[in-house]
Amino acid sequence: xxxxxxxxxxxxxxxxxxxxxxxxxxxxxxxxxxxxxxxxxxxxxxxxxxxxxxxxxxxxxxxxxxxxxxxxxxxxxxxxxxxxxxxxxxxxxxxxxxxxxxxxxxxxxxxxxxxxxxxxxxxxxxxxxxxxxxxxxxxxxxxxxxxxxxxxxxxxxxxxxxxxxxxxxxxxxxxxxxxxxxxxxxxxxxxxxxxxxxxxxxxxxxxxxxxxxxxxxxxxxxxxxxxxxxxxxxxxxxxxxxxxxxxx
Numbered sequence: 001x002x003x004x005x006x007x008x009x010x011x012x013x014x015x016x017x018x019x020x021x022x023x024x025x026x027x028x029x030x031x032x033x034x035x036x037x038x039x040x041x042x043x044x045x046x047x048x049x050x051x052x053x054x055x056x057x058x059x060x061x062x063x064x065x066x067x068x069x070x071x072x073x074x075x076x077x078x079x080x081x082x083x084x085x086x087x088x089x090x091x092x093x094x095x096x097x098x099x100x101x102x103x104x105x106x107x108x109x110x111x112x113x114x115x116x117x118x119x120x121x122x123x124x125x126x127x128x129x130x131x132x133x134x135x136x137x138x139x140x141x142x143x144x145x146x147x148x149x150x151x152x153x154x155x156x157x158x159x160x161x162x163x164x165x166x167x168x169x170x171x172x173x174x175x176x177x178x179x180x181x182x183x184x185x186x187x188x189x190x191x192x193x194x195x196x197x198x199x200x201x202x203x204x205x206x207x208x209x210x211x212x213x214x215x216x217x218x219x220x221x222x223x224x225x226x227x228x229x230x231x232x233x234x235x236x237x238x239x240x241x242x243x244x245x246x247x248x
Contacts, residue, residue: 038082050221138174
């Protein structure tokens with residue numbers, strides 16, 4: 001069975017979608033059959049790959065999920081595009097047990113075709129994110145190297161723990177990733193030390209630096225590997241990919 005990674009953080013602007021897109025691309029480039037699922041109503045993961053959002057979100061449709069999967073320009077990488085349609089977003093966001101089961105069944109129906117499924121969640125810990133967590137096997141949390149990095153994480157971790165219990169241990173902590181890392185700043189070192197002291201071995205050794213290439217690539221509908229393959233951002237996500245594979 002493939003690994004389903006849910007990329008979550010209740011704060012926006014921490015590199016969540018950037019991580020979901022570029023880690024998916026790195027895994028695909030390493031030969032892993034990878035599916036990216038866009039569950040964020042902003043649909044940034046979808047447009048980052050030069051793909052248009054759908055009129056209706058595939059995860060709430062009755063048709064098989066296979067019918068909605070779209071190829072990308074990255075070999076081995078496909079995507080379930082997101083939708084901005086209010087009705088579908090609302091249906092996912094207010095999902096009860098029945099809707100949550102539908103989402104999980106949709107993902108389980110295609111998981112054997114993939115080595116990795118990556119879910120990009122909205123910047124919240126609401127029902128939409130909890131639905132994604134319920135359908136996942138691992139959770140990956142990007143944390144920005146800033147003063148309030150740890151703020152709100154306790155609530156997020158409690159939500160994750162509840163899902164772990166509710167899914168009989170199907171969900172596990174996949175790792176914490178430090179993003180927007182600037183080694184020249186004293187604050188970065190302080191956040192790094194605090195996060196690693198608190199969370200220990202689940203923090204990835206790899207860190208994602210501040211790199212303009214990571215910001216520019218989505219506007220061209222490209223991953224950082226297509227846009228700036230020699231950049232620090234591309235190197236960082238290559239290193240992260242290797243760590244994720246080693247943690248299998």
